[in-house]
Every structure is written in C-alpha cells, then in structure tokens.
Amino acid sequence: MSNVTIKSSMYLLVGISAVAWFLLAHLGGLDLSKVKDFFGLIPKVVSFDLLIIAIFVKWGWKLKAFRGWLVPFPNLNGSWVGFIYSDWKNPETGEKPPRIPVMLTIKQSFFHTSYMMRTSEMESSSYSEGFLIDPDRQIKKLAYAYTSKPRLSLNERSIPHDGTAVFHIIENPKQKLVGRYWTERLTKGEIVLEYHSKELLEELPEDLGEHPVTEDGNRR
Incomplete structure (x- = not known):
C-alpha cells in the first residue's frame, strides 16, 4: 500500500x-x-x-x-474471457497454433487475490500475486506466478509447469486485461481478456467462440 x-x-x-x-x-x-x-x-x-x-x-x-485516495487497486472480481496468442511452434510443421479461447476467474478481497485460468486443455492457479499501481506514472498492472496442469490425456505433449503472467489493467473505455506470460518450458505469448461477469464461472462460456476478441481486444 x-x-x-x-x-x-x-x-x-x-x-x-x-x-x-x-x-x-x-x-x-x-x-x-x-x-x-x-x-x-x-x-x-x-x-x-x-x-x-x-x-x-x-x-x-x-x-x-x-478508489484512488484510500484503495489503490481496482475491484477485478469476476470472470474474464478472451484469447491466448502463443509463440509456441509445432516442431513437426513449424506452425504456430491458432488463438486459444481462455477464461480467467479472479477472486479478490482487500488483502488477497487469487487467479484461476482455464482453457479446454489446461487449468492454472496462482500461488504468488501482486499489484503494481503508480498513478503518477500511469501504471496499473497485476502480476502473478502460477502452476499449470494440463489434462492427463495430454501429458505426452504437455507436462505440468510453472509460469508468470503480467497484465495491464484497462478500465476506460471498457474493462480489459492485456498482458504477457512466460513459462519454464521457454514458451511465451500474449493474452487479451475482457470482463464477462461478476460470477466465478467454472468453465468457458459456450458463446466465447461466437464473439471472438481481436488482437487489439475488441469484439468483432
């Protein structure tokens, strides 16, 4: 604080x-x-x-x-949906995968915040979290370290691993989280999310693919 x-x-x-x-x-x-x-x-x-x-x-x-004068960080509670843009390349074809639908659920209190990210193939949970808020420098970020656990059926090509994610918090004109991630598997990429609902959903919304988010974060 x-x-x-x-x-x-x-x-x-x-x-x-x-x-x-x-x-x-x-x-x-x-x-x-x-x-x-x-x-x-x-x-x-x-x-x-x-x-x-x-x-x-x-x-x-x-x-x-x-907000601001007493509480430095925003209320991010709820479910955020969007896409992952990974730099991973298929070793056989050399091609990058298509964007991956993803959902981030945030459970936040005054003293603690936890993050859970889900795709159709994996689930990752945070174990160390923090905010970087500096209004004078126009900085609003969140960062967390996480453990990712792919589905058991994918263990041959995707093993459990740790990583770090850093997001820019965008509140105007609409709520978005735009960030990057790195993993111990030496992969990295970008994640673009939009606020979806105050509920902590447990699986990706069915309509996520029907209302895609473009790379600049806007629905089209």
Whole structure:
C-alpha cells in the first residue's frame, strides 16, 4: 500500500474515532473534560473502530468512492474471457497454433487475490500475486506466478509447469486485461481478456467462440 493511502487511512481512522468519542459521550451524558469519562470510553471507541474496519475490509473497499485516495487497486472480481496468442511452434510443421479461447476467474478481497485460468486443455492457479499501481506514472498492472496442469490425456505433449503472467489493467473505455506470460518450458505469448461477469464461472462460456476478441481486444 502506498504512503498516500496509508496516510489517508490513518487520518480517516482518527476522524472516525473522534466522531465516535463525541457521539458516545453525548449519548451517555459524559463529560470528556473529565479524565475518567474520557478514558472510560476507550474500549467502546476501539470496538466501534474495529467494526468499521471489518465492514470496510468485507464490503466497503469495493465502493468507487474510496478508489484512488484510500484503495489503490481496482475491484477485478469476476470472470474474464478472451484469447491466448502463443509463440509456441509445432516442431513437426513449424506452425504456430491458432488463438486459444481462455477464461480467467479472479477472486479478490482487500488483502488477497487469487487467479484461476482455464482453457479446454489446461487449468492454472496462482500461488504468488501482486499489484503494481503508480498513478503518477500511469501504471496499473497485476502480476502473478502460477502452476499449470494440463489434462492427463495430454501429458505426452504437455507436462505440468510453472509460469508468470503480467497484465495491464484497462478500465476506460471498457474493462480489459492485456498482458504477457512466460513459462519454464521457454514458451511465451500474449493474452487479451475482457470482463464477462461478476460470477466465478467454472468453465468457458459456450458463446466465447461466437464473439471472438481481436488482437487489439475488441469484439468483432
């Protein structure tokens, strides 16, 4: 979390605590000029702060009102669909494969994000994730390391492997993730995704092939 959002969080928490202190004192008919009344409210104020923090961490961080000044990263929860453009070449023919329909599901909370990518032949899950957000440099990226497990029937030509993916987060004019990946098999490629739904789907949508995404990320 950046220094700006840390400061904003501290200022907001102090402000909430002050409001809670005066509100509880008013409701309880207490005099804050008295040491006993002032310090006697500490447990209640702390409990109120913890409740507010819990609500924020569970739901509040998703609100656009907090984006930027308090929450540095976007809410990416849901299913994203698109295509993989691999540089792998068939050793027998020397040809690259056609683009591969793919779906990325993102499960995100305030403290953690997990990524699951699926094609018709493999499933990969993240084990290390992070955001790179720097508004001053116009940088909005996510990156994660993953383990890919192809279907058992494909083990002869595709074995389990690890890799890394880095995506540019595009929010305007429409939500897209445009990125690259590398694997320990020395293959790499590009991935272009568009936001599909807030649901975490477990298989590729049937209409993905009917509404293809071009290499620049636009449906045609």
